[in-house]
Amino acid sequence: MTPLQIIFIIVAVITLFAAIKVVSSRNLVHAALWLILVLFGIAVFFVILSAGFFAAAQVVIYIGAIAILMIFTIMLTRRVARDSGAQHNSNWWAAAVLSLLLFTGLSWILSRWQGFQSTAQPMLESADPLRQLGEGLVAPGGYLIPFEVASILLVAALIGAITVAWERK
């Protein structure tokens, strides 16, 4: 095994364990913290795949913005931080079978892919994935229109949020 594979396995185990704790811990703030660990693990996967931009974006957006908003909301809401109800209902076995089926199905599809067995090649020194991503997003031949549509969607969401929160006098 290469050192990268060992790191991958360690991070994967930590991420999966944290993911289980997200749904099983009874304290909402603790659950949010475990979720942050999961998101951090995903960022490490991006680093292992030498996608530094996505790793940084993952940390900025998910850990720095979304998770902090979750914690903020939990803190502003009183007496929801502790949950004492049952953690699963009578349908838990159906969900377990379904997720097992999904996992085996996905693994089967992936195993038919030709790159499944090959090890990853190290990135060329001359490659500049950041520039390629930028050009892919805004070059006329790239994904300019989807990019702009996403921007319009975000502006619409912003205006919507302001409209909802507006205090009319």
Add this chain to the structure above:
Amino acid sequence: MTTGSVWEWIIKSVVIVFGLLTGFAYLTLLERKVLAKIQVRIGPNRAGPMGLFQPLADAIKLIFKEEIIPSRADKIIFVLAPIITVIPALIILGVLPFGGIITLFGRQISLSLADLNVGVLYITAIASISIYGIVLAGWSSNNKYAMLGGIRSSAQMISYELALGLSFIGPILLSGSMSLHDIVAAQKPLWFVVYQPVGALIFWIATLAEVNRAPFDMPEAEQELTAGYHTEYSGMKFALFFMAEYIKMIAVSAIAATLFFGGYRFVLEDQYPILGPVWLLGKVIVLLFGMIWVRATLPRIRYDRLMAFGWKFLFPLALANVFFTAIGIVLEKLWLIPLLTIAVFLGAVVMVGISETRRWRSHVF
């Protein structure tokens, strides 16, 4: 990767971390001395010559103080929170270039830890993590003042992060790279503060809010919240919060110097690369003095004013700054950028002044 280069990394990291810790200790002394001079006091002068051993005395006092954990606190998070606060402060400078390449013992050594091609993004990422320590400290203390301080700090830091992130875009656009090494190299003819006067100002104000310094020290406003998020902390745990704040001050000053004031470059640096860290340190000290000066001069801003300032003034101004920077670069007339942005800045100041005066006259506060 050879063993030699691994050792080089380890030695560099240790030097950076110890430099920051020593810098923290003497920054507290500098702040107390400067504040004392501004307020016509003497300041610490007992421990050692000119009070130079004062940080040492403080450290010994804090180590021997009793550590109290409130009985109904969330113990694990209560202990983790100071650590979570300090780590981002220590690692944020990992991508900063401290100088060029020097030859030492027959080895070419570059005076920087790492040259990430997404260096600026790394800094924003680490800065966004550093909120957690304060929020969790406030929440886990099981204390209403601490909780309010934590909530305030999260709201404040999220709000000012937007303006901070946008002020990074000016240097990125001008240098065409997110690597801090390229940004320093692009400032060889002229510092970016000349092209980005408003961007540098926005960066400066937003970082004051990010490190919770006066006049934005709402999370620990003494009169309202006793000590805010660290009310329940004592001994070394309190010292860790203190340490994080001062290390962050050093870090953001170093980042400001790198982005807008030419980094480690200054006269004679080309001939003698060893001067690089010295120049950087000089610029950092000047910027730190500015921060202390602001603390001694300005009173704390009221909380609603702080949010209004961040969202209604600083954020639109940062957007306008990005817009006009892009226009200047597209037209290839870089001298347009400072003219346009300063005009917009002055216009915004006048508009805010007019509307505030009108509000004041009609007594609708």
